Amino acid sequence: MIKRSIYLDNNATTAVLPEVVREMVPFLSVYYGNPSSAYALGQEAKEAVRSARRRVARLLGCREEEIVFTSGGTESDNAALWSALRASGKRELVTTMVEHPAVYRLCRELEKDGYRVRWVPVGADGLLDPAEVARAIRAETALVSVMTANNETGVLFPIREVAEICRDRGVLFHTDAVQAVGKVAIDLSRIPVDFLSVSAHKFGGPKGVGVLYVRDGVPFRPLLWGGSQESGRRAGTENVPGIVGMGKAAELAAERVGSFADRVGTLRDRFERTILAGLDDVRINGHPGKRVPNTSNLCFRNVESEALLLDLDRQGIQASGGSACSTGSARPSRVLLAMGLSPQEAFSSVRFSLGWNQTEEEIDRAAAAVIEAVGRIREKLPSGLAMS
Ligand SMILES: Cc1ncc(COP(=O)(O)O)c(C=O)c1O
Incomplete structure (x- = not known):
């Protein structure tokens, strides 16, 4: 199927x-x-x-x-x-x-x-x-x-x-x-x-x-x-x-903005909770409370975002390594650098942004896919090698 x-x-x-x-x-x-x-x-x-x-x-x-x-x-x-x-x-x-x-x-x-x-x-x-x-x-x-x-x-x-x-x-x-x-x-x-x-x-x-x-x-x-x-x-x-x-x-x-935070925000929080519980060394980029309800920018230590995005794409999951306009450029995100992240941390960050019609089933499937993909990528790292 x-x-x-x-x-x-x-x-x-x-x-x-x-x-x-x-x-x-x-x-x-x-x-x-x-x-x-x-x-x-x-x-x-x-x-x-x-x-x-x-x-x-x-x-x-x-x-x-x-x-x-x-x-x-x-x-x-x-x-x-x-x-x-x-x-x-x-x-x-x-x-x-x-x-x-x-x-x-x-x-x-x-x-x-x-x-x-x-x-x-x-x-x-x-x-x-x-x-x-x-x-x-x-x-x-x-x-x-x-x-x-x-x-x-x-x-x-x-x-x-x-x-x-x-x-x-x-x-x-x-x-x-x-x-x-x-x-x-x-x-x-x-x-x-x-x-x-x-x-x-x-x-x-x-x-x-x-x-x-x-x-x-x-x-x-x-x-x-x-x-x-x-x-x-x-x-x-x-x-x-x-x-x-x-x-x-x-x-x-105008009709939906009130329920957007409830509906999409709840799914975004569920997505992050699942990933943070399933993986070590993951951090939310940006203030966890003062954000729009649909956006989750996560930094996965020891994981190149390009590798993660490619793995997810193969599984039919689309996310982004930076703003769409700068995709394809090899520069780390200017926004994340301005927040004090190192270039390596910026290159290890992925943005997930949810939509109005997202379902709980999709979010659970995506979170499981992220956990598996990160596990696969980290397994391939030579032992003892850790990105600072
Ligand atoms: C904050 C912000 N401003 C401006 C734009 C540009 O909008 P448009 O694609 O309609 O030119 C974008 C699109 O990504 C955006 O995110």
């Missing part, structure tokens, strides 16, 4: 939910109009975009006019940083050492162009001290960008505190919430965030569509110029099927 594969890489991407596919399909075939067209076919598409905007606004606790549809998390991050720099004319940014490459790599590029970036470190548990952010802010700071949840460890940052510090200091604040939306509740009516990035494919929506939330009244300079779509804030014909899909995924996420 062929065993069904077990997908434990939901931080890389998620399956599109069936309800989402059902709503999208007619917008690929029947309602294919351009929302800018005045005739009925166009106006139907325009209404669908409006309805999706309403659903995303409800999920985030903001107003419809504050939602700008984009091509995904990467564009949203880039648009927020560039807008803040260009609208303010200032040349400094504050961010953390563990941001996703969509922020990190842009900041490195900006440094080459003479912009100044102040990098805030994280602790050994991956947590961020808001006081460190406060210390980094200067009169020249255009924007503070701090992610809500880390894509590799799932660690949650104190966004409310950082946002309040920025408001009190008169500095714009952006948060990359790509790994948080759908997993933890976000209510922008209660947190003074200026920009927030979202990506649909991380919570059951399609790839290639996202949102940049821009608080009402915050000066905005578009990244893309052209037509007047998105109230002049993002040019280009709208990805109508994608936006419709994102709207449905947002509606489902």
